Amino acid sequence: MIRGDRSLWLKTANFGKPKYLRSDQIYFYTKKKSWNQQLDAIRRVRPKALVLPRSLSHHQIPPSVGLVTVEDTFAAFWRLALWNWKQCSPRVIGITGSAGKSTTTEMTASILKRKWSMIKTQGNLNTYSFLPSYLVRLSPGHRILLLEMGMKSLNNIARQCRVVRPEIGAVTNVGEAHVGSLGSLDRVVRAKQELIDGMRPGGILFLNADDPRSRKLSTHRFRGIVRTFGIRNPADVRAHSVRYTARGMEFRVRLDKMDYVFRIPVFGVHNVYNALVAIGIARALHVPIRDIQEGLARFQPPKMRLQFVAGRGGRTLINDAWNANPTAMMEGLKVLKHVAGGRPAVAVLGDMLELGGLSRWAHQQVGRFVAKITPDWLVTVGKDAREIGRTAVSHGMNPSRVRHFSSREGAARFLQQLPRNAVIYFKASRKLHFEKLVRQLRAP
Incomplete structure (x- = not known):
């Protein structure tokens, strides 16, 4: 530490987002944005502390800003995130798939936020490099860490799982998305397999009973409970009587030997599949059915998705x-x-x-x-x-x-x-x- 108060209490950390800089934060420099842009924000907002690479001059930093220099600011940010992660004990939910993972994540959040405080993936910031930005925001009061797990290469989901070890996981489907960067559909299957292999023992995994490519996923080494969702084929969470309404979709699901009606304010049978995942996850967490119905009915779809x-x-x-x-x-x-x-x-x-x-x-x-x-x-x-x-x-x-x-x-x-x-x-x-x-x- 070059200067500042070592006992200073910092509320949040900000890695490389000068646009969202606040005075109660510690700011970590990023080489992905111009230094002048970052320096302007630092001078204007004056955060509590700043983490810079040792190679960068710090003479222009306001004297009121605490200063730490390191070899690699991203590595330092990761160390802070992992330290904070160890102070907290949320239940971790990981959702991946070639299509529908963002909508499924938002549907799940719409249900679970009625009962618990949570941190969840924002927008499409869903790869390994964004994981520390969620871990660093956790506090002991957060009961759920809800992660959409995306990737553009093999081993990305595996690296995320090595850190957080999801207790509940879901693969919405396996399709053509990212086949260009991965090289083949078989490699897409391998990428989704990383979630299954990276879950903690005793976890609960949801797989699509109607998706032929999902059948290529292996559960032989999975030491937990496998549950299925679907419409056409027998499944643990199965929708029937699916229909379009004036405002979205309505369908029925048999749970605990009773039929329940669910409504979602978005169109498309594919969104019924997304809702089935959210229902399954919520039931695995013992959320009352009435709360699930209300959470789905009040779901706000992500922008630019239907x-x-x-x-x-x-x-x-x-x-x-x-x-x-x-x-x-x-x-x-x-x-x-x-x-x-x-x-x-x-x-x-x-x-x-x-x-x-x-x-x-x-x-x-x-x-x-x-x-x-x-x-x-x-x-x-x-x-x-x-x-x-x-x-x-x-x-x-x-x-x-x-x-x-x-x-x-x-x-x-x-x-x-x-x-x-x-x-x-x-x-x-x-x-x-x-x-x-x-x-x-x-x-x-």
Whole structure:
């Protein structure tokens, strides 16, 4: 420690986020942001203490700010996070999967927060590098640590599990997401397997009974309880009587030899699967069924996941633009078809990235599905998405109802000419920023 009070009590730690710096924090320098940007925030806010690399000059730091120098600030942040983790004893829940993990995490949180104080994953900050930012926020009063466990490479989930050892785990499904970075679907299965292998003995694991690829996951070495969820096949948490309502989905689940009705304020059968995971986790924690029903009914879906937006001229926009893979895109198209009813249904689909050698096959798969559900218009944007339109036409869709654009701007001009009562669905990979297209078409 270069200067400052060693007995100083610090409320929170901040690693490399000068925008959110507060005066009661200890701030850790990051090389991922410019030093001038960080220094400006430090001078303006004057946090209690600052952790800098020894190689960086600290002469411009206000004298009232405590100062610690280390070789590696991220390693120091990890040490602080692990120390804090050892002072706390929350029950750890880990949720992974190729699709639906964010929504499932939020549904689970919507239920559990009614009963316990918790720390949970924020947004899509769900890989190993973000784990210390959650551990450092824990206090003895937090009873639940709810983690969405994402990855872009093998061993990422395993590294998370080595630290926190989840007591309850769930794999929503195993699909094509990240197959480009991992190299094959078999490696995607291996990545999800890391959660199962990393859980603590005596834990409870939830697996999808309806997902063929989830059957490739091995539970032979798992020393705990395996429970299943599903709709089509027998499962421990099984939905039936699934139906669309004016505001979302309604379904029944048999629990403790009785049937219970659940409602969620989001559309799509895939969201029923997400809710089944949340129900299973909540029951494993002995949450009363009434609290589960209320928690799901009050669930607030994450932004850009089947988010309904009022469009210009009475159009309805469905913003599902957070990210895309073929499974999620086809589920969203089902929602479009159901919600549109007799109104013109328009599918605006962009490139699905990170699919590697499966890219052409994946876009063709979506094209075949589009031809099957026959929306009134198909609009594609991007080099790879052109294959969706080609395949849809080759499988019977009227070519006069298919348009392709190389840019969002061209698509926006065309969409503004469509009927004013149209329902327009938007889906593409994150890099295409389809939310900007939605913004152009939304009502003022």
